[in-house]
Amino acid sequence: MLDTFAAVAVAAFSALCVLMLFGVLQWGAPVGEVAGKVAVLTLPGAIGALLAHKQLDDDESAADAKARSYFAKLFLMAIGAIFIAFNVAPTEEMILIAHQISPWQAIGIALISLAALHALLFLAELPGRAERRGDDSFFSVFIRYSLAGYGICAAVCAGMLWCFGRLDGVSIFEASEFVIVLGFPAALGAGAAQFLIGEKRGA
Amino acid sequence: MARKSQPPALEWIIGALGALVFLGLVAITLTGALSPQTPPEIKVEVVSIDQTASGYVVQFKARNNGRITGAAVTVSATLERDGAVIEEREAQFDYIPGQSFKRGGFLFREDPRIGILSIDANGYADP
Numbered sequence: 001m002l003d004t005f006a007a008v009a010v011a012a013f014s015a016l017c018v019l020m021l022f023g024v025l026q027w028g029a030p031v032g033e034v035a036g037k038v039a040v041l042t043l044p045g046a047i048g049a050l051l052a053h054k055q056l057d058d059d060e061s062a063a064d065a066k067a068r069s070y071f072a073k074l075f076l077m078a079i080g081a082i083f084i085a086f087n088v089a090p091t092e093e094m095i096l097i098a099h100q101i102s103p104w105q106a107i108g109i110a111l112i113s114l115a116a117l118h119a120l121l122f123l124a125e126l127p128g129r130a131e132r133r134g135d136d137s138f139f140s141v142f143i144r145y146s147l148a149g150y151g152i153c154a155a156v157c158a159g160m161l162w163c164f165g166r167l168d169g170v171s172i173f174e175a176s177e178f179v180i181v182l183g184f185p186a187a188l189g190a191g192a193a194q195f196l197i198g199e200k201r202g203a
Numbered sequence: 204m205a206r207k208s209q210p211p212a213l214e215w216i217i218g219a220l221g222a223l224v225f226l227g228l229v230a231i232t233l234t235g236a237l238s239p240q241t242p243p244e245i246k247v248e249v250v251s252i253d254q255t256a257s258g259y260v261v262q263f264k265a266r267n268n269g270r271i272t273g274a275a276v277t278v279s280a281t282l283e284r285d286g287a288v289i290e291e292r293e294a295q296f297d298y299i300p301g302q303s304f305k306r307g308g309f310l311f312r313e314d315p316r317i318g319i320l321s322i323d324a325n326g327y328a329d330p
Contacts, residue, residue: 092297107236145218147225148214151224169303173234
């Protein structure tokens, strides 16, 4: 709990420094604007701070990773998806890509995203893989983890796009393409979260 | 690690929900793919006209009734009185996706409710 507050404090301070250095925050800007900009940058910053802590700190054992429950795994996937999606959702390029592609390409991206998520979770030669797969069949883990994970990614993306006002006045067809495009990096984040946040590399 | 027990039903339910979300997205996108790709057709409608401290603001909605996204859409407004154009204004939208709308506003010095106010979309670029 204390770790979390420390991460938020570090992230908020870093956000303030970076925003001032890059001239995003001007002296004399309204307090509301400053607070808003810092708050938006604090969320990915805080996740980044926790991630760096997990990546660089070798003291903890990886024993708890084995006992992680189903919901803890889904939660980790959600954090990974939020972390990556938060960094790209506000950019213009995401929307530009969604406008440029045809609906057929969007369907292709959705399929690739799901395949990439499944591959990261169960096929990649990364620590903890064999344990996760266990004795369950492909069909079983694909539905319970990969499809559930993609559903979480899609929900995260839709929520984030809505937060940034990207869905205002947009038809359901375009909105679903936005979600699919943003879902690709989010799915990669969700797949990688297990290794980045959850477990020690090479432990 | 001899955990051979069957996964709980809840895990299957969550997996099924995920599958539903995935198939839903694909189905919606597929519906969009199968409908005819009509070019951008942009209609502008005035939402409100309000007086402000420095003049008047005309808020409008630009709706793209086509299926293809229009980029760099320009909308212009002219205010005519007694056959003469007294004010011209222009606004631009980066994108108006198909079947979607965006909001905008024109700032006038004169009251746009007096005289003839015409608002039209001028053109677009492919994204």
